[in-house]
Amino acid sequence: METLSSLKNPKVLSWRSLRDKKGRLEQNAFLVEGVRMVREALSSSFTVNAVLLREGFVPDFVIPDSIRTYLLQEHVFQSVCDTKTPQGIAAVLNLHAKEAAGSRLLALDGVQDPGNVGTIIRTADAAGFDGVLFSPECADLFSPKVLRSTMGSIFRLGFSFPKSLPDALTQLKKDGFSVLSSQLDGDPFYERKDIGSSFVLVIGNEGNGISDEVKAVATHRLCLPMRGGAESLNAAVAAGIMMYDLTR
Amino acid sequence: METLSSLKNPKVLSWRSLRDKKGRLEQNAFLVEGVRMVREALSSSFTVNAVLLREGFVPDFVIPDSIRTYLLQEHVFQSVCDTKTPQGIAAVLNLHAKEAAGSRLLALDGVQDPGNVGTIIRTADAAGFDGVLFSPECADLFSPKVLRSTMGSIFRLGFSFPKSLPDALTQLKKDGFSVLSSQLDGDPFYERKDIGSSFVLVIGNEGNGISDEVKAVATHRLCLPMRGGAESLNAAVAAGIMMYDLTR
Numbered sequence: 001m002e003t004l005s006s007l008k009n010p011k012v013l014s015w016r017s018l019r020d021k022k023g024r025l026e027q028n029a030f031l032v033e034g035v036r037m038v039r040e041a042l043s044s045s046f047t048v049n050a051v052l053l054r055e056g057f058v059p060d061f062v063i064p065d066s067i068r069t070y071l072l073q074e075h076v077f078q079s080v081c082d083t084k085t086p087q088g089i090a091a092v093l094n095l096h097a098k099e100a101a102g103s104r105l106l107a108l109d110g111v112q113d114p115g116n117v118g119t120i121i122r123t124a125d126a127a128g129f130d131g132v133l134f135s136p137e138c139a140d141l142f143s144p145k146v147l148r149s150t151m152g153s154i155f156r157l158g159f160s161f162p163k164s165l166p167d168a169l170t171q172l173k174k175d176g177f178s179v180l181s182s183q184l185d186g187d188p189f190y191e192r193k194d195i196g197s198s199f200v201l202v203i204g205n206e207g208n209g210i211s212d213e214v215k216a217v218a219t220h221r222l223c224l225p226m227r228g229g230a231e232s233l234n235a236a237v238a239a240g241i242m243m244y245d246l247t248r
Numbered sequence: 249m250e251t252l253s254s255l256k257n258p259k260v261l262s263w264r265s266l267r268d269k270k271g272r273l274e275q276n277a278f279l280v281e282g283v284r285m286v287r288e289a290l291s292s293s294f295t296v297n298a299v300l301l302r303e304g305f306v307p308d309f310v311i312p313d314s315i316r317t318y319l320l321q322e323h324v325f326q327s328v329c330d331t332k333t334p335q336g337i338a339a340v341l342n343l344h345a346k347e348a349a350g351s352r353l354l355a356l357d358g359v360q361d362p363g364n365v366g367t368i369i370r371t372a373d374a375a376g377f378d379g380v381l382f383s384p385e386c387a388d389l390f391s392p393k394v395l396r397s398t399m400g401s402i403f404r405l406g407f408s409f410p411k412s413l414p415d416a417l418t419q420l421k422k423d424g425f426s427v428l429s430s431q432l433d434g435d436p437f438y439e440r441k442d443i444g445s446s447f448v449l450v451i452g453n454e455g456n457g458i459s460d461e462v463k464a465v466a467t468h469r470l471c472l473p474m475r476g477g478a479e480s481l482n483a484a485v486a487a488g489i490m491m492y493d494l495t496r
Contacts, residue, residue: 125478128473129476228374229400229401230399234367236484236485247475248473
């Protein structure tokens with residue numbers, strides 16, 4: 001196994017640049033950190049290009065011989081990780097994700113906070129959703145903070161990145177899907193009319209909500225009740241409440 | 249109106265120390281920032297001791313003559329605020345909160361992330377809950393980050409800080425409340441038995457969940473379904489899903 005001790009090693013430099021979207025697109029790769037993420041990556045549909053180990057770290061699972069493994073001195077390992085206190089293992093994966101498919105879909109229309117995006121994906125997985133569509137304005141799925149917040153759910157859902165979310169939703173509508181827009185001026189969520197068994201729930205931007213183009217495509221415009229004096233809910237919380245009710 | 253231009257002014261020093269729990273307890277006061285928070289504070293049951301304005305800032309609402317108002321030079325105003333780009337108005341409030349009362353209560357059993365605590369309070373308000381009980385291990389309700397995350401909901405709910413949460417829950421149970429413990433090894437949430445009209449929902453620590461003492465008091469131990477491969481939900485998301493379903 002190759003041991004890397006220099007911060008200027010070309011491989012180390014290339015892994016470090018995976019923290020930025022530019023680097024990920026150039027290399028068509030992304031990096032996941034931590035025992036759980038690497039273990040799940042290895043049994044997922046993603047292609048694992050390399051596993052990186054901090055010198056002295058022994059994983060409690062077997063890394064297949066077919067996967068190239070590198071040992072990194074501690075300061076070198078730290079330099080490629082985004083977390084402040086990395087666990088000692090990371091993996092470089094091919095950027096290609098499984099396409100969003102199935103009858104229970106979620107769409108993110110400009111959700112920009114990485115923590116929200118990751119938490120929503122984690123919740124979608126737990127609620128039994130099949131896939132997530134991203135509008136181009138969303139936080140990048142493959143950024144370190146989003147990946148971390150998914151808690152591994154990135155490996156279990158499908159993802160699509162249409163150039164135009166309204167066009168993608170229009171196609172789904174033609175295919176028989178209900179398109180549910182979550183918006184503050186919508187109709188009462190709990191009194192919604194039948195949505196059928198195939199649907200896509202759209203969650204909007206934290207500040208501006210759903211875009212007009214998406215609202216125009218929607219078959220249902222829905223809002224959770226706001227009692228007390230609260231004006232809105234956190235995007236990830238609202239998404240969670242709706243997703244769980246739709247699949248209960 | 250007094251204009252304060254020195255960072256060493258005793259008043260300025262005392263307000264700055266409200267960012268820490270020690271300072272808040274010593275002065276029996278806390279500070280809220282921003283137009284919305286100050287406006288809501290003025291029409292709430294909290295006692296407003298002072299309003300602080302950045303020189304040049306003109307609020308779009310009337311500050312009652314009875315409330316002492318101070319003008320602060322920009323660098324002085326910045327020094328008392330926790331936000332990086334404050335809006336130009338803040339208020340110092342008496343630390344006394346309205347007691348948690350009513351038939352729909354929430355209890356936080358060691359929820360430690362300030363963003364989670366604030367988001368949960370905001371959601372409780374929107375879901376129509378009446379009050380929140382804090383165990384001693386929770387993030388401090390009056391810390392800047394929690395206050396900010398409540399988005400003003402702190403002014404609309406009641407709060408209690410029992411020395412022992414299990415004792416407080418035991419008393420509520422004697423008073424006819426159902427005590428619902430949200431725990432990963434609980435019974436299916438959507439198949440719960442009748443809980444009646446008075447209940448307290450307990451949300452546990454992000455890593456360790458509900459404490460054994462609280463579990464022992466609970467009348468219902470409940471878990472949301474975990475489909476896909478997700479092992480758990482974010483505490484604020486789980487709380488939101490349960491609260492909305494309990495009050496729908």
